[in-house]
Amino acid sequence: MSPVFSHGSLRLYLLSLLAEGPKHGYELIQSLSERFGGTYSPSAGTIYxxxxxxxxxxxxxxxxxxxxxxxxxxxxxxxxxxxxxxxLDAIELELTDSVRRLADEVRIGVTDAMRSLKADLASAARQATQAASGAPSVSTEEPDLRTRSRIALHDADTVIAQFRQQLRSDLRGQVETGALTDATVRQLRDDLDRVRNGIRATFGTTTE
Incomplete structure (x- = not known):
């Protein structure tokens, strides 16, 4: 992926890395990963x-x-x-913002995953206690459905974060050429509303 760089920025940044000394492709990938604290590592298909x-x-x-x-x-x-x-100075500022944003998203993802894990462990502990005491147990199907939903939510959060990064990079590229307009933003809002309504329709319930 290359959402952290606006259009043309990665090309110039690679030049700046090579100005520090000759490097092979893997070293360039490692250098970029280090600058992002491991939150971003470009693929060979991006670099070469x-x-x-x-x-x-x-x-x-x-x-x-x-x-x-x-x-x-x-x-x-x-x-x-x-x-x-x-x-190049502007790219450095852009990268500082990208590193902060990616780090925030990683923290949010980890926090959500830990909350889901704690909830699953608590549910499993309650079931074990009920089984040991002979108390009536709730259906095992519902916790399984909740667990699958939590996993699906985590996957959805990842998809949304990747989409946001990629679209933000596309929009920044248009800013450089002056091509980003209010019409584009209105189109974005309308399209996102349609996507949200389409997703909500799959829930099987009517929501306002």
Whole structure:
């Protein structure tokens, strides 16, 4: 995934990493992961196509080092970095915001998972106590349904968080070109309302 970078930002940031010294693809992935505290790690399918594009533009070169391909920035690449120093500073600020946002989402996800786990353990403990005392037990089907619902909720939270990250990246890319308008925001609101109503329709109940 690449939702934490707006359009064109990752390309420039890769150049800045190579300006620190030659690196192979895995080292670049590791460097990005470290800068995000492990909350974001780009895939090889994200990194290598951009490196290939940078090579085509003459901004980086590559050479084989055993079984690895090492990339180095060229003089042209350094000139572009210098010319776009302001853009790079803006990307650093953007990354600071992204790291904070991703960390918040991770904390929320962990907190929700712990709450669900505690509820499941409490339910299991009550059933065990009832079984040991010979007291009438509630149907085992309902707790199972609740457990599955909690797991589904956690999965839904993950899907929503990923969608938010990806869409936010798309919108930021449009800001750079001045293409984001009120009409886009209205369209977004209408589409999200339709999606929400469609999801609510699957609940089998009427809600206001």
């Amino acid at each position: 196509p951009r490196l290939g594009k940078l090579e085509e533009e003459g901004l980086v070169t590559k050479e084989s080092d055993g079984r690895k391909t090492v990339y180095s920035i060229t003089d042209a690449g350094r000139r572009e970095l210098e010319e776009r120093r302001g853009d």
